[in-house]
Structures are given as structure tokens and as C-alpha cells.
Amino acid sequence: MQKVLINCFLILALLPGCGNDFPVIENLGGSNYQLTNQNEKEVLFPDFVKGKTVIAGYIFTNCPDICPLTTNNMRLIQERLEKEEVDNVQFVSISFDPGNDTPGVLKKFAEIRNLDLNNWTFLTGDKPVVDKLMKHVGVVAVPGDSTVFPSGKVSYYYIHTDRIQLIDSEGRIRKNYPGSSINIDEIINDIKSL
Amino acid sequence: MRIRFIFYSLFLIPFIVNAQQNKNQSSKIEVKDAWIRVSAQGSNTALFFEVVNNSDKPDTLLAAESNLAEVVEVHETFKRENDMMGMRKVNFVVIPPKSTVKFKPRDLHVMLIKLKSDLKVGDKSEVTLVFKNAGKLKAEAAVRDMQMMMNR
Numbered sequence A: 001m002q003k004v005l006i007n008c009f010l011i012l013a014l015l016p017g018c019g020n021d022f023p024v025i026e027n028l029g030g031s032n033y034q035l036t037n038q039n040e041k042e043v044l045f046p047d048f049v050k051g052k053t054v055i056a057g058y059i060f061t062n063c064p065d066i067c068p069l070t071t072n073n074m075r076l077i078q079e080r081l082e083k084e085e086v087d088n089v090q091f092v093s094i095s096f097d098p099g100n101d102t103p104g105v106l107k108k109f110a111e112i113r114n115l116d117l118n119n120w121t122f123l124t125g126d127k128p129v130v131d132k133l134m135k136h137v138g139v140v141a142v143p144g145d146s147t148v149f150p151s152g153k154v155s156y157y158y159i160h161t162d163r164i165q166l167i168d169s170e171g172r173i174r175k176n177y178p179g180s181s182i183n184i185d186e187i188i189n190d191i192k193s194l
Numbered sequence B: 001m002r003i004r005f006i007f008y009s010l011f012l013i014p015f016i017v018n019a020q021q022n023k024n025q026s027s028k029i030e031v032k033d034a035w036i037r038v039s040a041q042g043s044n045t046a047l048f049f050e051v052v053n054n055s056d057k058p059d060t061l062l063a064a065e066s067n068l069a070e071v072v073e074v075h076e077t078f079k080r081e082n083d084m085m086g087m088r089k090v091n092f093v094v095i096p097p098k099s100t101v102k103f104k105p106r107d108l109h110v111m112l113i114k115l116k117s118d119l120k121v122g123d124k125s126e127v128t129l130v131f132k133n134a135g136k137l138k139a140e141a142a143v144r145d146m147q148m149m150m151n152r
């Protein structure tokens, strides 16, 4: 009997996806955040992606280093999923700097990087809505260092959570990853075993 | 005749040695592998490169110049608790003797703020790095996608 138990534990330890690999971190299902996509179309998040596994990234386009890395990692995930013929996955990049990131700015950000927007949406919105959503998903963004332009205009750089999230088809956040340094193999396996 | 040749040759030696030293002087600091991350007009981006210090003395990077952007600053990306990342201006970067300092993603970079035009993959631009001892050094930077960096 003891031997059987030990064997069971061993099997459980070896099986990915067994046990509680993906506890619900936060439930976004039922909440409807009215946001605007890169084509100026209004969408309700996470309702508009309900029924799909969602890979969400949080960015601001004035960010020269971390957010482009996060975005590029999402592209790498997208390419891997396509190669491995995993479908029903939607990519969503949400800006926490709606003051600067208009739909047009987001569209340009995607275009210059030649991103495949077939299953990838960029979102922005009214600041109170975006702030509320960021709080809900656990992403913090506070203005840090700034640049003063010759014109006197000031531009702030956010100190922010470096985040990619795995959200299930019911709108529940199941796992957090460091966006700019995510292990691609890990999230690919997680998507498959969610 | 032969003696005269040797005499003049001896006379030239100090000049030859001196020229050699001058050559070493100018290659003491080398800027290598400069590249700029693709980005759109009006937006920001980062310039990355390696600085090799071949000399026995430290040098200091004081500034960078480029006509691609309205403002050019030396920055560093930093990590905070709970997966927080930020970025701040640095006033100088010391390049220790006989060493290489890499300006790379998630680390030191030259920030190109408010680009005057779109920077697309394949574009090239001259950038200038200002060192305390070596003075102004120019380098050609290629605009790249990160994809290409990873495949290298």
C-alpha cells in the first residue's frame, strides 16, 4: 500500500498539469472593461475573447526596452503556436498609458514591427477604465524618470510590472510571467496543458 | 651609399615608432555592433552597442549624439521587486581598462527620444559617442528587429 502511494506521488510529481499548476489568480470573467482597439473599434474586455485562451501583455509605447521585448516575446509565442498548430489562442496587448497610446499610435507600433494582427489586438481606453483594469489584473505603473523637451513638454517613463499573463477561456488569470524575459517553452507547455 | 641608406633609415625609426603609437592611441576605444531597435516616428527607441577599451586606462562615456531623435540620453533599465522594471538617465558610464561594456536590452542603452522619422529594418544611421579621453567616436548603427538578434 505504501509503495503504491509513493508511486502515485512520483507520477503526480512527474505529470505536468497535475495538481494545482494553474490556480485562479484573479477572475476577470463577468467584468466588462470598455476599451478601444487599434482600429478605433470599441470592445468589451475580456468578453470579446471569451472562449479563447488569452495571452495578455501590458505595455506603453514610449517604452524603448522592456515593452518592445515583451511584445517581441508575444510574437515568438504566436509563431511557435502556429508552427505547432495550436489554435484558439488570442493575443492582447493593453496600454497602461492611454494618454499617449491612442489607437493610431498602437496601430503604428504594431505595423512597424510587422506584427500579425489576425489573432492579436492592441487595446487602449479612457484612463479611469484602464486604471481600474490594471488594478484588477495586478499590473502597477507609476511615472518615474522623465525627459524635458526643448519645448518645455515633459514625457514620463513608467516604472511598471513587466508582465505577460495566461488567461483561460472563462476570463480567469491562471499564471503570471515576466514579460521581457519569459521562458517561451514554459508558456507554450502551459498553454497546451491548461 | 649603403652607409648613407642605413644612416637615413636610422633617422626614420623614431617616426615609424611614433606613427605606430598614434595608431594604437586611436584604437584604444572601439565601438562595435551598434544597432537600433525598430520604432515609429514620434516614438522612442534604444541604441545598443559594445564599447571595447583596449588601453590600460579607464575611459568614460559622457554622452551620445544622433540626428534621428529630438533628445538623446544615456539610460539604464533597472529591476525592482515584484517584477517591476524601470529606466533612468545616467550621467556617465565608466569603461574600465582592458574590458568591454555591453549596452544591451534590459540594461544600459542610449535612448533616442521622439524620433524624427520611422526607423525600419535595414535603415542605417551614423551615431556619435562622446568619451572623456577618446573624444568623439562615430559608429554606423543598423536598424534591427529583435527577431534578428535572437537568430544570430
Ligand SMILES: [Cu+2]
Binding pocket: A064, B075, B076, B087, B088, B109, B110, B111
Ligand atoms: Cu531609456
